[in-house]
Amino acid sequence: MKKILFVASECVPFIKTGGLADVVGSLPKCFDKEYFDVRVIVPKYMCMKEEFKNQMQYRAHFYMEMNWRSQYVGILEMQYDGITYYFIDNEYYFAGPKPYGNIYEDIEKFAFFSRAALSALPVLDFRPDIIHCHDWQTGLIPVYLKDTFQQGEFFRGIKTVMTIHNLKFQGVWDMKTVKDITGLPSYFFTPDKLEAYGDANYLKGGLVYADAITTVSNTYAEEIKTAFYGENLDGLLNARANSLRGILNGIDYDEYNPETDKYIAKNYNAKNFRKEKAKNKRALQEELGLEVNDKKFLIGIVSRLTDQKGFDLINYMMDEICQQDLQIAVLGTGEEKYENAFRYFAWKYPGKVSANIYYSEALSHKIYAGCDAFLMPSLFEPCGLSQLMSLRYGTVPIVRETGGLKDTVWPYNEFEGTGTGFSFANYNAHEMFNTIRYAHSVYIEKKREWNKIIDRAMAADFSWKASAMKYQELYDWLAGF
Template identity: 75%
Template sequence: MKQILFATSEAVPFIKTGGLADVAGSLPKYFDKEKYDVRVMLPKYMCMKEEWRDQLEYVTHFYMDLNWRTEYVGILKMEYEGITFYFIDNEYYFSGWAPYGEVFGDVEKFAFFSKAVLSALPVIEFRPDIIHCHDWQTGLIPVYLDNFRYGNEYYRGIKTIMTIHNLKFQGTWEVNRIQNITGLPPYYFTSDKLEAYGDANYLKGGIVYADKVTTVSNTYAEEIKTPFYGERLDGLMNARANCLTGIVNGIDYGDFNPETDKYIFKNYTVSNFRKEKIKNKTALQEELGLEQNPKTMLIGIVSRLTDQKGFDLIAHVMDEMCQDSVQFAVLGTGEERYENMFRHFAWKYPGKVSANIYYSEPVSHKIYAGCDAFLMPSLFEPCGLSQLMSLRYGTVPIVRETGGLKDTVEPYNEFEKTGTGFSFSNYNAHEMLGTVRYAQSIYYDKKRDWNKIVERGMQKDFSWKNSAKQYEELYDNL
């Protein structure tokens, strides 16, 4: 029986700000229980919902040295859907209104968390064979582990995996300050270890010291070896290329299932979507104040409204797209200029554009189920989950060929009658516009082909089962 510990700064259902929480909370359920005992450790945030906080049971507590100060470490636990979750408690560090705050506070908070994870192992009597670290917040775990191995037999032989969910976020601060916070010897703060461009870099430390490095899609694993996507760590990614693998994230097929989804207007399956899916569309048009017409092509967007997601492309040609026979249903929040851009077009084209500048889980499901196509022209996308959800609901993705989008959406080929969506390769607004218009022409003029694209997309399997198998192989190879 292999023992695996996930170390993460967030996990569903307890705390979530992004896709990392879905991975850390959902993936452990899908491992073969006979062969792998997978448990999860995360901070006990005060901003967690009370219903979860009340269910945690106290395990023990101890005091830990963090350089020149002594810190309280409480350990609580809870079993959820067959998985044991441990929570590291310290009110000084985890009492904020949100899991993350200012970077100068976060680097200290997650140095404490990283050391506490390792210090807690002997007391909870769970000695993992592998610690699976997620993103920069846990980047110091492989570094501390290296440090703990000197003179402490217990930690020898524990392996680590570092998973990069988004290379953009690295956890960097001044070397002196980080040395003072962590208590790590100066030996670790050289350019071949933690130091990068004059600062200490948590993610870099994790990548240097981990036994294996993974990222959340094959294409992204290749992209981050180039200067454009490498966020100044491309040299390091090339140096570690032999230990680097890409494994695409999945989605929870229980939560995202058009057959049983309680949020959508009308349930449907791959066998009856031709008749039933459209009922979701007309109900959505009514709810969002769009002109009700089952024949008009409806394009959905559910996203953080940021540069990374390609909204500058959309801003550039939105007026042109609105001249066509299409409607837009937009849901999300983000940069003010993009929020206002969509509000402007909703005002300029009433009945054609619906701008919902907030986030709501039920509305997102209605958009995945009710739209004909889903637009996602990202500048970079380590994995992306929205395109997986839209495939699951038979909503045809229109994406840019980058990262996980390239790995999961197969472009339509009208001659071979293959593909599950539409894609374009250059980061160019008119190339995107051309692809959207090509999708329209198939939707309006070749309805049978369009329905076949929908069907192939719905038959794909992007559940966690797939990802779990690949992670199991990785664990076995270690």
């Protein structure tokens, strides 16, 4: 029986700010329980829901040396969906209304968390064969394993996997402070280890010392070896290319299921969507104050409103897009300029544009179910989950060919009758606009073809099962089985 420990800063359903939480919450359930004992360790944030905090059982506590000071570490435990979760408790570090705050506080918080997670294992009497670390918040774990934890028999031979969910976030702070916080010797702060451009870099430490590196799609694994996508770590990623592989994220097919979804107006499936899906469109048009009309081409956007997601392209072409006979439903928050731009377009084009500048789980499901197409023109996209949800709901994605979008959306080919969506290659506003117009024309003029695109989209399988198999292969290889 192989023992695997996931260590991460967030995890569905306990705490979520992004796709990382979905991965850490969904993936452990998908491993074969006969061969893998997978457990998860996350911080116990004060802002978690009371219902979860009340179910946690106290396991132990101890005091841990953090360089020159002694810190309290509490360990709580909870079973959820057949998985054992451990929570590291320390009110000083994990108080506050949200999991992340100022980077200088987070730098100390996650040094504490990484060290506490390792120190808790002998107390819990759980010795993993592999520790699976996620993003920069856990980047110090492979480093600590090579340092202080090497002395103990317990930790010797534990292998580590480092998964990059988004290379843009690296945990960078000045070297003197990081040395002081982590208690790591100067030996680690050189350009071939934690030092990067004069600062200390948590993610870099993890990438140098992990036994294997994964990221969340094949294309992104290739892209990050180039200067454009490499966020100043492309040299290191090229040096470690033999240890780097892309494994696509999945989505939870129980939670995102048009046949059973409790948020949507009318349930449907791959067989009856031709009749039933339109009822969701009408309900959505009505709810958002758009003109209720089956013939209007309705485009959905559910996203963080940031440059990364391609909103400068959308913003630039929005007037031209709104000259077309279509509608747009937007849901999300982000940079102020984009929030305000959508409010302005909703005012300028009433009945055509609906701007919902907040986040709502229910409305996101209604948009995935009710729209005809889903727009995602990202500058870069490690994996992307929204396009997977759209495919699942038979809402045709219009994407830029980057990262996971390129790996999961097959462009429509009218001559071969293949494809599950529409895509464009260059990060160019007019190219995006022309792709939207092309999708619109297929929707209006070739309705049977459009429905066949939906057939293929809904038949695609991006559940966690396929990804879990790939991770199992990686764990087997690492543990030498």
